Amino acid sequence: MSKIEAQHVDFHYGSFHALKDINMSIKEHEVVAFIGPSGCGKSTFLRLFNRMNDLIPDTRLDGQITIDGQNIYDRSVNVDELRKNVGMVFQRPNPFPKSIYENVAYGLRVNGIKDEAFIAEMVEESLRGAALWDEVKDKLKKSAYALSGGQQQRLCIARAMAVSPSVLLMDEPASALDPISTAKVEELIHEIKKDYTIIIVTHNMQQATRVSDKTAFFYLGQLIEYDNTNKIFTNPSKEETQNYITGRFG
C-alpha cells in the first residue's frame, strides 16, 4: 500500500488554477524530488501534504490526498496531529529565538509532554538523527542563532524529527547553504530515509539525482512526468522533461 496517495488533485488560489488533476502515489521510506520551473506548482503541492495551504485565504482544493489510507482533508482530521506526523523543513533555516536544546524540545512541550527525562532523551536522539549532536552537545544551552546556516538547517530537521513524524516535507532545504552544508543535509536525507518518507522540492537537478528515488516534474500546474530518478535523468519519457532537465526549456 502507498504511504501517500494523491488522486485527481486540483488546487485554486482564487481564480488561478495552480494544480491540475494531479495523481501521485508515494511508497513508505521513499525519497521523492519535485522539480520544475518557478511557479509550476511544486511547492503548492508539497504544502498540501500537511495542509499548510489552509492558512492561505481564498483557496480551494478538489480531489483527495491520503496518508496511510486516511483522507487528510476529512473533517475528522486534527490538523495539529497531521502536522506532527508530517514535518516540514523550509528553504531558509528558521530556528526559534531559543537555545539549541529548547528548539528541539519545543514540539514536545507544545504537545503537552512534561517529562524532562523523556524530553532530554528525545532531544539527544533527534540531534543525533540529524547528525548534529557531536557538534552541539557541549553548547546545548547556547542560542540556536550561534550556529552556522548549515547547522541551523540540521537543527530545524532535528526539531521536525523530535515529534516522531513519519513524513518529512522539505522545501528547497539546501538552497541557502554552502556546498559543505548542502552535502551534510543530503547525506542526512540519505541516512534518515530508512525511518521517514521524504518529499523534497529542489531546483538543483544534481541534488534530485543524488538524494531521490523518484522524481516528479511539474510544469504549469501539471504533473508532466513521475518516474524513477535514474529513468528521468537518463531517458525521460516526455520531451518537456528532457528540455527542462537539459536546460533547453522554452
Place this chain on the structure above:
Amino acid sequence: MVKFVDEELVKIRKEILDMWTLVYDQMRNVCEAIPTSEKEKAWDVLIREKRVNASELKLDCDVEDFLVLYNPVAIDLRFALAMLKINTDLERIGDFAENIARFIIKQDGKHIDPELLKRIRLQEMVDGVLDMLVTSRLALEKEDISMANSLFEKDNLLDEINAAATDVLAEYAKEHPDKVAFCIDFKGVFLRLERTGDHITNLAEEIVFYIDAEVLKHSSDKTKMQMAIASRMKEGQN
C-alpha cells in the same frame, strides 16, 4: 535554449565525425594498397596512425571536460557516453588499418595473385567494410536509427566472407606450398577486416543508445536482425 552547452555538443560531434573520416581514409588507403602491396601507401597509413591516436586522446579529454563542467543528463549524457565508446571503437579500427599496413610492407612490393584475390572475395570484403563505415558515419550525422540498424545485417556478409576465406587460403596453400606463411598472414588481414565490421556494429549500438536510449549491446543476433528487418520495412514504406 542553453547556447554554450549546444556549442560544446556541436564541437564534440564535429571532432568525432572528423575522426570517423580520418579512420575511413586510413582503411580505404590500406585496402587499396593490398592487391599490389603498395608500400608507400602503407607507410602513409602508419604515419597517419599517430593522428588517429592523437584525435582519440583529444576527444577523450573533451568529453571528460564536458561531463565534469556541464553535468549533462538525459540525451546529452547519452551523447557524451556514446561518443566516448565510439571514439574507442574508431581508434581500434585505426589500429586494424595499421596492422594491415604492416602486412603490406612485409610483402615487399610483391603483388598478390589476382586469381586468389577473386576467389577470396577481397574486393567484396573491402567494399562491405568501407560501405559500413560510411553508413555508420551518416547514421550519426543524420541521427538515423534505421540506418544504424541496417549495419547489423551488413556485418553478416563480412562474417561469411571471412569464414570462407580460411578454406580458400588452405586450398591455395596446398597448391602453392611456398606461400604457406603468406596465407597465414593474409588470413590475419581478413580477420582484421571482419573485426572492423564488429566494431562498426558497436558504433551502431552506441548511435541507437544515444538517440533512442535502447541498449543493444549483448542482445541476440536475432533481435538485431529483427531491428534490421524493421528498418528495411520502414525504408520501404518511405
